[in-house]
Amino acid sequence: MVSSRWSVTLTEEDVDNLHRVAPAAGRNDDYPGLHAVHMADGWVFATDSHRLHGIPDAPETSGPLAIPLRALANLPTDGPVTITVDEETVRWRVAGVDHQHPRPKTLPVGPILEKPAPHRVTIPRARLLSAVRTVGGRPKSGHRDPMKVTLSSSGRTQHTEWYLHVSGETNEKVPVTVTSPQKWLPSLTFNQAYLADALAAIHDTCVTLSAFDPLQPVFIDGADNGGDGLLAIVMPCYLRNEGIAA
Structure with a gap:
């Protein structure tokens, strides 16, 4: 007792x-x-x-x-x-x-806190954070909803182009580098502030994003050996105007 x-x-x-x-x-x-x-x-x-x-x-x-x-x-x-x-x-x-x-x-x-791993991708943390803050600093005219950013790819190979874009804006892309894609989802959308807070709290050089599917929580943690151990869990956003969860 x-x-x-x-x-x-x-x-x-x-x-x-x-x-x-x-x-x-x-x-x-x-x-x-x-x-x-x-x-x-x-x-x-x-x-x-x-x-x-x-x-x-x-x-x-x-x-x-x-x-x-x-x-x-x-x-x-x-x-x-x-x-x-x-x-x-x-x-x-x-x-x-x-x-x-x-x-x-x-x-x-x-x-x-039991981390899943069916879909995983590792990205340099500082570059991803910079990209998130860059697209997050471009406000969407006429919208008061939280800024959303989407991590997308045109394929699932080592040489695929990965980018972040502001959800709902056309052709607004910021390239990011992916070091080890492993069966990642075609796209996944986050609340920009939540993703930025998670990346800022982790001190490792690279971060790994793990997910089951676009509707379930995404696990973000440091990918360095002997890293600082912080785990962030963020719910993805649903894009109603596109008819998909991304």
């Missing part, structure tokens, strides 16, 4: 991991479980229900830990901090100042 009151000491690296996954947390505090960063089942993670960032490097705790997103700024980034947890609150003390916040409910995400 999990004790109703326990403590855990977070290292500087643990706190840094919380900040690294935080971009995927929900911004609406009406949903406390989504508006939080979590440590549970060996993972540090955050999700807004459309995407998830996770790192499989959580410290051992006596139970799941969730910290409200707005409280992250109060955690020290230059040394260890001991957090006391009970059924209702999380508390810590920094430089003589006590911080106490409601304890959000931790979300069950274990099965989600």
Whole structure:
């Protein structure tokens, strides 16, 4: 049985991991479980229900830990901090100042983090991020919906041309380099900001995108040996005007 009151000491690296996954947390505090960063089942993670960032490097705790997103700024980034947890609150003390916040409910995400791999492609991270930001910086006139970008190819060989384009715009393409395509889908469309956040959070030189099909979550993680371990999961977008999920 999990004790109703326990403590855990977070290292500087643990706190840094919380900040690294935080971009995927929900911004609406009406949903406390989504508006939080979590440590549970060996993972540090955050999700807004459309995407998830996770790192499989959580410290051992006596139970799941969730910290409200707005409280992250109060955690020290230059040394260890001991957090006391009970059924209702999380508390810590920094430089003589006590911080106490409601304890959000931790979300069950274990099965989600079992990465699939039927369709895989590896891409240099910095070049892909640059391409995503380039097309994302070209607003679509008359549209208020989130910017969408599509990763497409004209085939599935090593010499195929791969490119990103702004969904719904004509002939707006930015070339990207693919180092090892493996049975990738012809095209897949993302929320531009979600894809950019995922690529920015990963520190590896290359990233691998893995997917089942255009309607299920896409897994994005570092492809370097001994990489930093951050896994991003992003739901693809459905292009109604084209009649396909891409």
